[in-house]
Every structure is written in C-alpha cells, then in structure tokens.
Amino acid sequence: MTGTARVVFAVAAWLAIGGAGRRGAAQVSATVGAFVAPTEHRVDAGFGLERSFGLTFGTEGTVRVRRWLDADLHLQGGTLSSDDAGVVDRDLAELGAQARVRPVTWLAFTAGATRRTYSSVIARQRWTVLSVGAEMRLLFSGGAIGGILRVAALPVVDVDGLGDADGAFSVAAGMEYRRDRLEAALCYALERYEWPTAGVGGRRVEQLAALTFLLRARVLGG
Amino acid sequence: MSRVALLVAAFVLTALRGAAQASTADALAQAQRLYEQLEIERALPLLRRVISPGWSFEITTAQRVETFTYLGASLALMGQTDSAVFYFRRAIEQDPFAELDPRRFTPAQIRLFAAAGQRTFAVGVRPVRPVRLDPRTEHLTFAIVTSHSALVQVELRPPAPLEPIELFAGASEGAREIPWDGLVVAARLAPPGRYELAVVARSRVLQRADTAQIYFDLRHQVEDLEDTLPDPRAGDLLPETRSPSTAAVDLLKGLAVAGGVVLAGALASDELNGTEASLVAAAAGTATVTGLVAFLRGRRQRAIPANVTANAARRTQRAAANEAIVRRNAQRMAQTVLLVEPAAGGGR
Numbered sequence: 381m382t383g384t385a386r387v388v389f390a391v392a393a394w395l396a397i398g399g400a401g402r403r404g405a406a407q408v409s410a411t412v413g414a415f416v417a418p419t420e421h422r423v424d425a426g427f428g429l430e431r432s433f434g435l436t437f438g439t440e441g442t443v444r445v446r447r448w449l450d451a452d453l454h455l456q457g458g459t460l461s462s463d464d465a466g467v468v469d470r471d472l473a474e475l476g477a478q479a480r481v482r483p484v485t486w487l488a489f490t491a492g493a494t495r496r497t498y499s500s501v502i503a504r505q506r507w508t509v510l511s512v513g514a515e516m517r518l519l520f521s522g523g524a525i526g527g528i529l530r531v532a533a534l535p536v537v538d539v540d541g542l543g544d545a546d547g548a549f550s551v552a553a554g555m556e557y558r559r560d561r562l563e564a565a566l567c568y569a570l571e572r573y574e575w576p577t578a579g580v581g582g583r584r585v586e587q588l589a590a591l592t593f594l595l596r597a598r599v600l601g602g
Numbered sequence: 603m604s605r606v607a608l609l610v611a612a613f614v615l616t617a618l619r620g621a622a623q624a625s626t627a628d629a630l631a632q633a634q635r636l637y638e639q640l641e642i643e644r645a646l647p648l649l650r651r652v653i654s655p656g657w658s659f660e661i662t663t664a665q666r667v668e669t670f671t672y673l674g675a676s677l678a679l680m681g682q683t684d685s686a687v688f689y690f691r692r693a694i695e696q697d698p699f700a701e702l703d704p705r706r707f708t709p710a711q712i713r714l715f716a717a718a719g720q721r722t723f724a725v726g727v728r729p730v731r732p733v734r735l736d737p738r739t740e741h742l743t744f745a746i747v748t749s750h751s752a753l754v755q756v757e758l759r760p761p762a763p764l765e766p767i768e769l770f771a772g773a774s775e776g777a778r779e780i781p782w783d784g785l786v787v788a789a790r791l792a793p794p795g796r797y798e799l800a801v802v803a804r805s806r807v808l809q810r811a812d813t814a815q816i817y818f819d820l821r822h823q824v825e826d827l828e829d830t831l832p833d834p835r836a837g838d839l840l841p842e843t844r845s846p847s848t849a850a851v852d853l854l855k856g857l858a859v860a861g862g863v864v865l866a867g868a869l870a871s872d873e874l875n876g877t878e879a880s881l882v883a884a885a886a887g888t889a890t891v892t893g894l895v896a897f898l899r900g901r902r903q904r905a906i907p908a909n910v911t912a913n914a915a916r917r918t919q920r921a922a923a924n925e926a927i928v929r930r931n932a933q934r935m936a937q938t939v940l941l942v943e944p945a946a947g948g949g950r
Contacts, residue, residue, distance in 0.1 A: 521851070
C-alpha cells in the first residue's frame with residue numbers, strides 16, 4: 381500500500397470507528413451488506429483483447445457519522461476466467477474505503493481509496509486507486525425507491541510495473557429499494573484506465589465492468 | 603395662566619381640608635383632656651359644638667362616634683342617665699362595633715352603654731382588609747356585630763350568575779366571626795370578581811330589623827399557564843396523497859437511471875469492443891421496469907401510506923403533548939391563591 385492510500389484508509393477508518401464512537405450510538409447509524417457481482421475484465425496491452433468474466437462476492441459496511449457524512453468500507457473477491465485461448469484465469473481481491481459528504485439529500489461528494497490485486501499463475505499485479513467524484517440520488521415518491529448516478533475521476537492509479545494511468549474514470553448507475561431495515565440495490569459500474577506508453581504497442585487500455593446485486597441491513601440507528 | 607390658578611386653588615383646598623380635619627381632631631383632643639381632668643362642664647359644650655350643625659369643619663364617622671361616646675360618658679358622670687343613653691345610642695347607631703374600654707370608663711358608664719345597646723338595634727360588618735389567601739389551608743374571616751340579641755342571616759353574593767351562599771343563619775349577640783373557605787357552590791373555587799357580603803338581622807328584643815353589607819374584589823393569583831400546541835398547519839404535515847404528476851415524474855426518474863446505465867455502458871472503450879451488453883441491459887431494464895411500475899402504481903394508488911402513518915404519529919404526539927400541558931395547567935390552577943381587596947361601598 382502506498383503512503384497516500386494508507387492515509388486515506390486511516391481517515392476512513394477513523395471516521396467509521398473513532399469519530400462515530402465519540403458522538404454516541406444514538407446519533408450514528410450503520411448498515412452491513414453482502415453482494416454478488418457478475419464482473420467482466422477487459423484489457424488490451426498490445427497483444428490483442430483479453431476478456432475474462434466471473435462472479436465476485438463481497439461484503440460492505442457503512443457508518444453514517446453525521447447526517448451529512450458517511451464512511452464505508454468494502455471487501456470483494458472472486459475468480460475471473462476466460463474461454464479465449466492464451467488468456468489465463470485471474471483472481472481478483474479488493475479492499476476499498478470511501479467517505480461521502482452530502483450537502484443536500486440528493487447529492488453527495490465522494491473520495492475513496494481502493495487496493496486491488498489481480499493474481500494469476502504468471503504474476504500478481506497490485507493496484508492502488510484514489511477516486512474523487514459525485515453521486516446523485518433520485519428519490520421516487522414515497523421514499524422507498526431511489527435511483528443512483530455516480531461519476532468519479534481516478535486521479536491516482538498506481539499499478540505494479542505500469543506506473544500511473546492517464547485519464548481514468550468510473551461511472552455507475554442503478555436502483556435501490558428500501559423496506560424497513562432492509563435495502564436491496566442493483567447497480568452497473570464501469571471503470572476505465574489507459575496507459576499511453578505502457579503496452580508493447582505503446583498503449584494499454586483496461587476496463588472493469590460489474591453488475592452488483594447488493595443486499596444490506598441497517599444494524600444501528602434509525 | 604389658568605393652569606397656575608388651578609394649581610393654586612388645589613393647594614388651598616388641600617391645605618383647608620387638612621386644617622379642618624386637624625381642627626376637629628384638636629377639638630376632640632381638647633375635650634378628651636378636659637374630660638380626663640374631670641372638667642366636664644367645660645368638655646360638654648366643646649363636644650356639643652363638634653356635633654352641632656354649625657360645626658364648619660369636616661368630621662369623620664370615627665370622630666363622630668368618639669364625640670357621642672364622650673358626650674354619653676360625660677353626661678353619665680353628671681347623673682343625666684337618659685341623656686347619656688341617648689348619646690350612647692347615637693354612637694352605636696353610627697358604629698355598631700363601638701364599645702367602651704373598661705380601663706378608661708367606669709362600670710356605671712359601661713352599664714349605661716350596654717343599656718343603650720339593648721334599646722338600639724344596629725348591625726354592622728367590618729370591611730375586609732387586603733389579604734392573600736391560600737384556600738387549601740386558610741380562611742377569610744368576616745366580622746359582624748349586632749347591638750343586642752338578634753336572628754342573623756349572613757349571605758355571600760358572588761358575581762352573576764353564581765348563586766348566593768349562606769355563611770351563617772341563627773341567633774347572635776355582639777361580635778361574631780364568620781369564616782369563609784374561598785369556595786362557592788359545588789365546592790368550586792370562588793371565581794374572580796366583585797363579591798357582596800350582606801347581613802340581615804332581626805332584633806329579638808325590639809320589633810326592628812337592620813342590614814349591612816360590604817363589597818370586596820377577589821382575584822386569582824396563579825402561575826403562568828402554558829399554551830397548548832396549535833393545530834398543525836398545512837405545511838406541518840407530510841402530503842398524504844400523491845399529486846397526479848408524481849407518477850409521471852417517477853417514470854422519468856426510472857428512465858433517467860436507465861439512460862445513465864446505457865451512457866455508462868457507452869463510455870466503455872471502443873478499443874476493447876465496448877462492454878458486456880447483458881450487464882448494461884439488465885441494469886437499464888431494471889430501472890425502466892421500476893419507473894413503469896412506479897408510474898402505474900402511482901396512477902392507481904394515490905395515497906402515501908408511510909406519510910399517513912407519519913402524520914398520524916405526529917398527531918398522536920401532539921395530542922399527548924397537549925394532554926400533558928392541560929395536566930400541568932390543572933396542577934397550577936390547583937395551587938391558585940386568592941387575593942382579596944376591599945371595594946367601595948357598604949360597611950357600617
């Protein structure tokens with residue numbers, strides 16, 4: 381983990397645990413959830429398109445420290461495999477933290493850090509990604525259903541052996557359904573990365589897309 | 603100019619009135635000195651002058667009673683018992699509470715005074731003094747008097763429309779104290795307002811009757827009461843039904859999310875041949891279906907049950923708060939203290 385990622389992770393952990401604890405449980409709400417995501421990874425490093433696909437599983441927890449501030453943490457892993465000849469299967473493991481500041485109910489600004497590892501029989505590649513973005517919620521009448529639109533720039537993408545990516549971003553859109561303490565969500569997300577000079581042909585393009593089915597429950601607070 | 607004249611006139615009148623009162627008081631003091639020095643012959647003319655129609659100075663009831671009393675006492679010392687009784691009767695008529703101090707008057711004078719009381723019939727009630735009364739632990743006491751044995755009825759008349767209360771009915775002679783607990787009919791706390799205490803007495807010795815009354819104002823002293831919460835205004839409650847346009851807005855939101863999903867898929871790299879279309883289709887389809895279902899449901903079902911429940915909870919909360927306020931106010935009312943002030947009119 382790079383120094384920057386460590387700092388972001390530490391801040392998120394402080395918000396989630398220390399900051400919340402000082403304000404007392406009555407003012408804090410928390411959710412925990414699990415998700416499954418059909419995930420597709422595509423990369424072209426100058427050797428042609430490599431496509432792998434598989435189910436990843438994960439868990440996440442969110443703490444609402446204040447009415448306008450959330451902190452969340454997620455852990456995800458799975459195997460992405462390919463039917464294409466010459467493409468090796470790879471395991472994906474990811475740990476991410478994010479802080480969300482919500483000046484109004486329908487808009488939030490996000491900042492997060494993700495540590496991701498692709499492991500194959502050939503090599504292990506470690507990613508560190510920092511993101512800064514915005515999230516818009518479209519609440520349906522009644523308040524039980526909401527739409528999510530997310531966009532983030534990824535200004536820091538540090539990958540073993542590749543260096544920093546150029547022009548990386550992530551986008552996501554989906555729906556959330558709430559009933560009492562339970563919440564379900566279905567969200568499509570796409571991350572795209574480019575290294576103009578990293579590949580054999582001088583250019584490397586990589587993207588990760590996932591359709592996440594999430595089920596979460598509120599375990600603390602109202 | 604006229605203002606100055608008015609001020610001068612007011613000053614002169616005030617000075618004259620003070621001088622007049624002083625003159626009566628001086629005359630009485632002088633007569634009293636002469637009486638005590640047994641110079642009865644000199645005291646009598648002075649006392650007669652004070653009660654004569656020609657006396658030009660102001661004279662109060664108390665001074666008049668004192669004059670009659672000293673006249674009666676002086677005449678009693680001179681052996682003129684009938685005249686003494688006459689003036690004693692005049693004193694009793696003026697003030698039924700009048701009496702002779704045994705330390706200053708002789709037993710013979712006191713006997714004559716008592717005889718005058720038997721031959722005169724008068725009833726009196728003493729004006730109330732300003733008082734602060736806790737009705738749970740204290741009583742207001744009225745003092746009445748009859749010059750001799752009589753059948754007496756004492757009635758307290760509260761402000762309309764309350765019915766009068768009989769505080770005493772029976773035989774009485776001389777002074778009597780009558781307590782009142784501050785309650786009116788049905789054991790209710792006496793409401794604020796003007797009260798009249800009326801005394802009707804019928805002599806058991808003479809064929810005569812007499813009445814007396816006093817007035818007093820009664821106020822409540824109570825800790826400030828809380829106002830109950832007002833009825834919720836239009837903006838205080840959540841809308842319990844959806845507007846007709848809400849369903850269409852929900853549909854648009856669903857389509858917007860679907861559009862967002864499609865746009866996200868379109869941002870996939872062309873160099874990587876885009877993205878897995880089934881993922882995009884599943885997410886976009888879900889958002890579209892959600893929008894459609896919300897639209898159809900919104901058209902069919904206008905009520906918002908969650909808001910109805912939330913509003914009912916707010917109303918219940920408000921009713922509970924108001925009940926608590928009413929309870930606290932009732933406790934404060936129960937601690938009410940009565941303030942009694944004498945009012946003009948009546949007496950004797």
